[in-house]
Amino acid sequence: MAARHRTAAKRIVIWGRRPEVRLRLAEQPWVDSAPDTLAEAVEGSELVVLAAPVDKIIALAEQAARHVSPETIVTDVGSVKGELCRLCDAALAGHGHFVGSHPMAGSQKTGWENGSPDLFQGRVCFVTPLPQTHEPSVNKVARFWHQLGADVATVSPDQHDEIVAHISHLPQAVATSLCSFLAQKNASWRNYAGGGLRDTTRIAASDATMWIEIFQQNRDEVLRALRQFQDELHGMYSAIANREWTEVRARLERGKAYRDGFRP
């Protein structure tokens, strides 16, 4: 949708695993064609975007590799990049160029019906080349996301995984735990929820299967961030328990300064 809207592509070919989805996609004004096989979809493409759950992307890259031309660039939108980029790079070697991407867009809702032409507008998109990645292809992928309205950030796959463990996977584990905890206390209390609880827990409504895959794929980094956050939270607990109000204030003020510094 975004590529059509921003004329970032001359021709848009979509393939999906389920036939009923392909039939509906073929009818969309932003789709040029939705053939029945992955082979037909990628043949002759300049850029292939693999948009699938993290654990399916590698198999798709291996399949696509057999049908692309040596100039084809293959990218993806997976939320964990380290192992994925190394395996996809190996899969494409000698067939085309793999460049990992991760647009930080979307919501707790999944499926193409929840997309929009402005989905990437003003959102960050990571582009995650390996040292050996073909540089002109990196530039092309960065240009593609930029054309869709995203702010591109180029980092290594491992650096990416450390960053998102902190700014995306940790908040998810926290929001999920908050809701899972409150569900066991007295679920009816949610009827009293103000804007604070609503916002703090919004992402807890995300798809469970997607998040298990992310926690599996980025397990080490997630555990490291969670362990350190548990220490931070325990520090807050101790400060309140010991009536160390200067310490409580320092934490509230450090948190506020950090949050006030977010881009508008």
Add this chain to the structure above:
Amino acid sequence: MAARHRTAAKRIVIWGRRPEVRLRLAEQPWVDSAPDTLAEAVEGSELVVLAAPVDKIIALAEQAARHVSPETIVTDVGSVKGELCRLCDAALAGHGHFVGSHPMAGSQKTGWENGSPDLFQGRVCFVTPLPQTHEPSVNKVARFWHQLGADVATVSPDQHDEIVAHISHLPQAVATSLCSFLAQKNASWRNYAGGGLRDTTRIAASDATMWIEIFQQNRDEVLRALRQFQDELHGMYSAIANREWTEVRARLERGKAYRDGFRP
């Protein structure tokens, strides 16, 4: 503003501690007068609303008690109710009727300039009578908040404090700790923040002084909720660490079911 807009009051008299605030308030179209003393402001009033930080409300109730008539109802908007309601009830005894209130409205922004006529629309407002509280006054206070658009929930002051420790004070401690933690890791990562982190941390931008008072006033309940939440979070950590993916899924799904059940 809301009382004028919804014609919930014939005459609106405001008093504020700082003279410059009173001068600016006197000019507002929704204010009938803004006298220089609390005594002048409450004399002849049917309903007095004490809107001040939690630790200032009791002193204001004691002051107001000397100038109200026996039929006057005094309420407040403090976010912690147990001790406050007992002390304000004692202060007003023989002078007027005290009924505690806590409208769950507002944002991280403080000050009358951030109010709006629709502030209470669709938000929950707790009304927290003690067993001895004058029942017709409870009904009047409930009617007042209902007229301003709020959904009224009547609970005891102690029950209120347990509920808000879980649905408001715990989320604040968590959001603050998340930001305080990330500030120490690498503050520049916030530039990559997606909607998830933004929402999860929004309330971390709240006023530190207001929150210290709340944590002080509701310390026992906050500590109890925090301690139990730390156990929940540690359970999530262990499940991921031990690759108990069925347990991780159960937590993600319990959290999602809880969050999906929020009123729209």
